[in-house]
Amino acid sequence: xxxxxxxxxxxxxxxxxxxxTILTESAKYDVSCSSSGSKRKNSGGMxxxxxxxxxxxxxxxxxxxxxxKILLSNDCVYDCKYCPNRVSADVKRVTAxxxxxxxxxMDFYKRNYIEGLFLSSAVCKNPDYTMERLxxxxxxxxxxxxxxxxxxxxxxxxxxxRLNKEAAKxxxxxxxxxxxPSERSLKLLAPQKSKxxxxxxxxxxxxxxxxxxxxxxxxxxKGYFLPAGQTTQMIVGASPEADGQILRLSQALYRNMxxxxxxxxxxxxxxxxxxxPNAQAGALREHRLYxxxxxxxxxxxxxxxxxxxxxxxxxxxDPKCAWALKNLHLFPVEINRASLEELLRVPxxxxxxxxxxxxxxxFSTLRFEDLQKMRVALKRAKHFITCDxxxxxxxxxxxxxxLLTAAEWSENAxxxxxxxxxxxxxxxxxxxxxxxxxxxIAALTGEL
Amino acid sequence: xxxxxxxxxxxxxxxFLQAFSDTDAHLSSGEAQLxxxxxxxxxxxxxxxxxxxxxxxxxxxxxxxxxxRILRRCGASDNEQIAFAYMRKLANEKRAVRDMxxxxxxxxxxxxxxxxxxxxxxxxxxxxFMETESGALYxxxxxxxxxxxxxxxxxxxxxxxxxxxxxxxxRKKAAVYDGxxxxxxxxxxxxxxxxxxxxxxxxxxxxxxxxxxxxxxQRIKQMIGYMPRRYWAFMPEKNGSDTENPDET
Ligand code: SF4
Numbered sequence: 001x002x003x004x005x006x007x008x009x010x011x012x013x014x015x016x017x018x019x020x021t022i023l024t025e026s027a028k029y030d031v032s033c034s035s036s037g038s039k040r041k042n043s044g045g046m047x048x049x050x051x052x053x054x055x056x057x058x059x060x061x062x063x064x065x066x067x068x069k070i071l072l073s074n075d076c077v078y079d080c081k082y083c084p085n086r087v088s089a090d091v092k093r094v095t096a097x098x099x100x101x102x103x104x105x106m107d108f109y110k111r112n113y114i115e116g117l118f119l120s121s122a123v124c125k126n127p128d129y130t131m132e133r134l135x136x137x138x139x140x141x142x143x144x145x146x147x148x149x150x151x152x153x154x155x156x157x158x159x160x161x162r163l164n165k166e167a168a169k170x171x172x173x174x175x176x177x178x179x180x181p182s183e184r185s186l187k188l189l190a191p192q193k194s195k196x197x198x199x200x201x202x203x204x205x206x207x208x209x210x211x212x213x214x215x216x217x218x219x220x221x222k223g224y225f226l227p228a229g230q231t232t233q234m235i236v237g238a239s240p241e242a243d244g245q246i247l248r249l250s251q252a253l254y255r256n257m258x259x260x261x262x263x264x265x266x267x268x269x270x271x272x273x274x275x276x277p278n279a280q281a282g283a284l285r286e287h288r289l290y291x292x293x294x295x296x297x298x299x300x301x302x303x304x305x306x307x308x309x310x311x312x313x314x315x316x317x318d319p320k321c322a323w324a325l326k327n328l329h330l331f332p333v334e335i336n337r338a339s340l341e342e343l344l345r346v347p348x349x350x351x352x353x354x355x356x357x358x359x360x361x362x363f364s365t366l367r368f369e370d371l372q373k374m375r376v377a378l379k380r381a382k383h384f385i386t387c388d389x390x391x392x393x394x395x396x397x398x399x400x401x402x403l404l405t406a407a408e409w410s411e412n413a414x415x416x417x418x419x420x421x422x423x424x425x426x427x428x429x430x431x432x433x434x435x436x437x438x439x440x441i442a443a444l445t446g447e448l
Numbered sequence: 449x450x451x452x453x454x455x456x457x458x459x460x461x462x463x464f465l466q467a468f469s470d471t472d473a474h475l476s477s478g479e480a481q482l483x484x485x486x487x488x489x490x491x492x493x494x495x496x497x498x499x500x501x502x503x504x505x506x507x508x509x510x511x512x513x514x515x516x517r518i519l520r521r522c523g524a525s526d527n528e529q530i531a532f533a534y535m536r537k538l539a540n541e542k543r544a545v546r547d548m549x550x551x552x553x554x555x556x557x558x559x560x561x562x563x564x565x566x567x568x569x570x571x572x573x574x575x576x577f578m579e580t581e582s583g584a585l586y587x588x589x590x591x592x593x594x595x596x597x598x599x600x601x602x603x604x605x606x607x608x609x610x611x612x613x614x615x616x617x618x619r620k621k622a623a624v625y626d627g628x629x630x631x632x633x634x635x636x637x638x639x640x641x642x643x644x645x646x647x648x649x650x651x652x653x654x655x656x657x658x659x660x661x662x663x664x665x666q667r668i669k670q671m672i673g674y675m676p677r678r679y680w681a682f683m684p685e686k687n688g689s690d691t692e693n694p695d696e697t
Contacts, residue, residue, distance in 0.1 A: 014645070014648060014649075014652070015652070017651070017652060017655045020652060020655055020656060020659065021655055021659045024656055024659040024660050025659050027660075028659070028660045028661075028662060029662070042605060042606065042608055044608070044609075046606070046607060046610070047606055047607075048605055048606050050572070050602075052569075054569075054572055054573045055573045055674065055675075056573045056574070057573075057574070057657065057675065057683065057685055057686075058670075058671040058674045058675040059657065059660060059661040059662075059671065060661055060663070060666055060667070060668055060671055061661050061662045061663070061665040061666055061667055061671075062665070062666075062667030062668075062669075062670030062671050062674070063661075063662075064674065065657070065660065068656070069660060104652070107645075107649050108649075108653060108656075110577065110579070110585065110607070110610070111576060111577045111578070111579070111585075111649065111650075111653070112573075112575050112576055112577050112587070112603075113576070113653050115573075149606075268662060268664060268665070280664060280665075283665070356549050359547035359549060360547060360548060360549040360550045362547065363547070363548045363550070364548075364550060366550060370550035373549075373550055373552065373555060374549045374550060374555060375555075
């Protein structure tokens with residue numbers, strides 16, 4: 001099938017273990033590993049998209065491996081303070097050849113280790129040169145190797161717009177990481193980047209994609225243009241921004257840039273520097289941000305509802321619970337009559353349970369025992385609902401608060417994480433879940 | 449009463465008809481446990497009766513056979529019984545019952561189907577192919593449910609021109625794609641000669657697996673929750689490296 005492989009000799013283009021290790025170590029702090037959102041078809045050659053995404057393994061840190069996450073090179077001319085590959089650091093520099101990356105991707109994919117490639121790079125020489133090299137790899141993979149699996153490409157800020165647009169024809173998804181939630185922090189910690197240099201390519205690609213989709217509908221163009229859209233990532237805890245500021249930025253990105261997803265990554269100190277905190281940011285804060293983010297995208301909440309006074313999310317309660325406690329006058333809701341939107345606002349009831357309730361109540365009035373039979377988690381929910389008019393919770397407000405914190409900790413133990421996107425995750429799923437397959441997949445992958 | 453049938457779909461429906469009004473009916477096609485002093489009824493399959501029953505049930509719910517076929521793949525020993533109760537509910541209600549989740553029989557059936565589908569989804573990710581000398585791929589699996597052939601469509605769409613074998617070593621059968629056609633065959637042991645590069649790629653993969661991990665954020669419990677241990681045996685990055693103690697978290 002691949003005659004040229006025989007000519008070039010298979011083994012000679014197998015990347016060395018050392019190179020692979022260095023280029024992976026540098027890429028691993030990018031949280032995104034999702035392979036969802038692309039329905040790319042196989043048209044001869046190898047691979048296809050799997051719209052729901054697919055996890056192929058899990059590492060001891062609890063994260064999913066879906067894509068081969070790797071840098072093309074760690075040889076950087078920039079000097080981001082938090083990065084082990086910054087120009088002023090004394091580390092071994094390596095650069096992979098396009099063939100090494102392509103072969104690695106093909107052979108890992110064939111063995112079902114991965115769903116595709118997540119390629120990024122340090123800034124080698126200059127942004128244009130780097131983007132050209134990245135483009136070369138994805139183009140080669142698609143055209144010469146005829147690879148139709150998932151490709152996520154991290155764009156290089158300040159690279160020529162034409163290169164970005166060209167890359168978008170081959171990649172399923174592209175991302176520009178905001179990294180730091182404010183211009184001030186960017187200036188301080190990533191001096192060569194600016195908010196504008198990150199937002200501009202996002203904006204251009206969003207506009208191009210909209211265009212492309214319209215023309216494709218009319219049959220004027222063929223092929224793909226970022227079928228899985230764009231995402232971004234913010235580091236939490238490296239700079240002083242509060243949750244409110246971070247979430248307002250996310251909300252704006254969802255609304256104005258049509259991003260599929262914003263990832264939050266708690267800061268892991270890899271580099272010691274006077275401007276950086278020495279401690280790893282807490283996993284709980286990251287978790288709360290994901291919970292709030294989910295409510296923004298799928299449950300119809302706004303940042304203003306979630307963060308009223310103070311600028312941070314509650315540590316004790318998940319954001320929905322905290323909101324419900326502040327709005328007790330809206331509860332309890334009657335399980336047999338509440339709308340989907342109302343059910344989704346009940347603490348402890350996620351999209352899957354809301355859906356189960358809607359299904360089952362078409363046939364009979366649901367009692368408390370029925371919900372138990374249906375394995376709806378009621379520990380928290382019971383304080384906010386009535387079943388056929390009957391209330392099973394505690395009425396006293398402060399008692400509820402006490403019980404909820406206790407319940408939260410025990411439920412947290414089994415709560416699903418957002419890195420892993422197995423079907424069970426629909427528990428935290430989404431508002432549109434009930435209408436069709438497309439939106440069911442959206443809830444599964446957590447993407448709009 | 450215990451109704452034993454031959455394991456075929458028509459056998460199931462013949463038994464279904466015979467057992468229908470027996471309130472204490474148990475259906476099984478395998479080694480069901482005989483209750484003391486109870487002689488099982490051996491059901492002899494009647495194709496025409498079975499077809500009639502199917503047709504009638506399909507008129508109530510056009511998707512019911514699809515459900516049944518998934519249910520019967522479930523590895524739980526009482527799966528035929530659960531399927532029976534589900535189909536009986538359908539016959540009584542004369543309309544699709546899949547959403548009546550407050551009903552015990554329906555809830556059980558739906559959760560069994562979910563388990564089977566979840567394992568298919570899991571294995572789409574966790575199966576590991578090895579490259580053989582001829583270039584064909586070989587993946588041993590040992591799933592809870594009888595699903596190796598149900599994994600074929602996913603991989604055929606992905607590798608349309610690559611022959612491959614998915615070998616259920618527990619049930620001693622194999623789902624095979626030869627680059628054109630699909631087969632399901634009995635297969636006890638497979639004699640596989642690996643390609644000369646296979647070990648090197650597996651070694652690279654293990655390297656990648658350890659390099660991409662962030663040791664300072666260890667969450668073993670979560671890893672095991674998402675990737676149950678029973679799948680590890682055939683995953684190069686996990687087998688033999690049982691060093692992560694699950695109690696460590
Ligand atoms: S651009 Fe900044 S973050 Fe990226 S590799 Fe260079 S120094 Fe590191």
